[in-house]
Amino acid sequence: MPVYIDIxxxxxxxxxxxxxxxVHEGIGHINVHFVGDQASVPLFCHQCEEAGCAMACFSGAxxxxxxxxxxxxxxxxxxxDLCRLACPFGVVWTDKIAHKCDxxxxxxxPACVTTCPANALSTNFQQxxxxxxxxxxxxxxxxxxx
Amino acid sequence: MIKVDADLCLGCRSCSNxxxxxxxxxxxxxxxxxxxxxxxxxxxxxxxxxxxxxxLALVPYDESVPEPDVSFELVACKICQSRYATEPMLKRIExxxxxxxxxxxxxxxxxxxxPLCRRNIEAQRVTRQxxxxxxxxxx
Numbered sequence: 001m002p003v004y005i006d007i008x009x010x011x012x013x014x015x016x017x018x019x020x021x022x023v024h025e026g027i028g029h030i031n032v033h034f035v036g037d038q039a040s041v042p043l044f045c046h047q048c049e050e051a052g053c054a055m056a057c058f059s060g061a062x063x064x065x066x067x068x069x070x071x072x073x074x075x076x077x078x079x080x081d082l083c084r085l086a087c088p089f090g091v092v093w094t095d096k097i098a099h100k101c102d103x104x105x106x107x108x109x110p111a112c113v114t115t116c117p118a119n120a121l122s123t124n125f126q127q128x129x130x131x132x133x134x135x136x137x138x139x140x141x142x143x144x145x146x
Numbered sequence: 147m148i149k150v151d152a153d154l155c156l157g158c159r160s161c162s163n164x165x166x167x168x169x170x171x172x173x174x175x176x177x178x179x180x181x182x183x184x185x186x187x188x189x190x191x192x193x194x195x196x197x198x199x200x201x202l203a204l205v206p207y208d209e210s211v212p213e214p215d216v217s218f219e220l221v222a223c224k225i226c227q228s229r230y231a232t233e234p235m236l237k238r239i240e241x242x243x244x245x246x247x248x249x250x251x252x253x254x255x256x257x258x259x260x261p262l263c264r265r266n267i268e269a270q271r272v273t274r275q276x277x278x279x280x281x282x283x284x285x
Contacts, residue, residue, distance in 0.1 A: 090261030
């Protein structure tokens with residue numbers, strides 16, 4: 001289950017960044033970007049179905065698992081840096097070795113989701129798709145895209 | 147000791163990271179990355195095993211052979227000009243990713259853009275989408 005964003009709810013408080021760092025020994029995998037005064041956008045791994053990072057990884061440290069998550073095995077990583085260059089969204093990092101969102105495996109829910117005070121992040125596909133559909137319907141009802 | 151095929155070497159960070167005795171020195175200075183393999187007597191071949199390009203080979207110790215050196219100019223991001231990768235690494239990405247993934251609806255060659263600028267572009271894209279929805283809600 002990936003994490004879905006509703007950026008119209010994001011208040012730019014960066015609590016998600018702090019939460020992510022708190023549960024990952026100080027190394028966070030989520031970055032809030034500010035687009036002028038218009039919006040703040042938390043950016044993190046999309047769990048791409050066609051995952052460039054996993055295609056570029058030669059050691060088998062990054063791979064797609066049965067549940068379509070892009071999982072990372074730190075034991076196998078050599079820190080070569082190819083995955084960081086193969087991610088179209090810039091959300092794989094390399095320090096000594098690579099790191100990216102692991103969906104907080106082993107926890108009940110990702111820390112960013114439980115922490116977000118604005119309910120901008122969720123793991124609930126139904127809710128995310130309901131919100132997206134109603135947004136699309138509003139656009140259509142007011143004459144569609146120009 | 148290690149023999150390097152400079153034509154195959156990507157200039158990545160793998161061998162210098164895995165060498166247990168830190169005999170492989172990677173130096174990034176502004177526009178260049180250089181790699182230097184010090185002479186080693188060990189029979190360890192971790193760097194050979196973990197080279198993504200198969201550019202390294204373990205050869206018998208020989209005092210007369212000079213220590214290998216390879217250097218690369220770091221490629222500048224198309225947008226912000228920061229140096230973020232070596233050319234062979236980017237070529238490698240271009241060869242492993244399918245063509246449809248390298249295309250971008252805006253016609254950007256995203257592989258030639260640094261990861262920070264990639265995030266900025268993504269943030270701007272989703273913001274445009276949201277603003278459009280908002281202006282439709284409150285015309």
